[in-house]
Amino acid sequence: MAKVLFTASAQESLAGIFGYLTGPLANPPAARALADEIDHAVGLLEKRPNLFPVCQEPRLNRMGCRKVLLGDAYLLLYRVEGPRVMVLRFCHSRQAYWNLL
Numbered sequence: 001m002a003k004v005l006f007t008a009s010a011q012e013s014l015a016g017i018f019g020y021l022t023g024p025l026a027n028p029p030a031a032r033a034l035a036d037e038i039d040h041a042v043g044l045l046e047k048r049p050n051l052f053p054v055c056q057e058p059r060l061n062r063m064g065c066r067k068v069l070l071g072d073a074y075l076l077l078y079r080v081e082g083p084r085v086m087v088l089r090f091c092h093s094r095q096a097y098w099n100l101l
Contacts, residue, residue, distance in 0.1 A: 001046050001047065002045060002046050002047075002049045002080070002083055002084060002085045003046075003083060003084050003085070004042050004045050004046055004084075004085045004087060005084055005085070005086055005087065006087045007086060007087060007088055007089075009088060009089050010087040010088055010089050010090060013089050013090045013091060013100075014038075014090045017034070017074065017090055017091075017092075018031050018034070018035075021034065033071060034070060034071060034074060037070040037071050037074075038070060038076065041068045041070060041076055045068075045078065045085045046085070049080045049085045050066075050080060052066045052067060052068045052078075053066060053067065054066050055067055055077070055097075055098070057098035059098065060077075060098055060101060063079060063101070064079050064080065065077055065078070065079050065088065065101065066078055066079065066080070067097070069093065070090075072093075073092060073093055074090060074091065074092055074093060075090065075091050075092075075093050075097055076089075076090055077089045077090070077091070077097060077100075077101065088101055089101060
């Protein structure tokens, strides 16, 4: 079973997303739904780290970055490093995520 770790950048980006969902957007149910999606994705990554597709953007592809669609709006970006899964960043699916790493 792989160990899933969150980088500081992933933690910061996730805090920003939750802050937006519960603050300006005032949508705590959306924040809870996203948290549930993340928990589900982490469970899958622990069991099958290579389950999700490698990013098609050439630079991220060379880095071995993969992405998970969370619900219909957010992405979890990660890389498999031996027995570990490093979660690199969270972002909105409409952002130019290839520029965030």
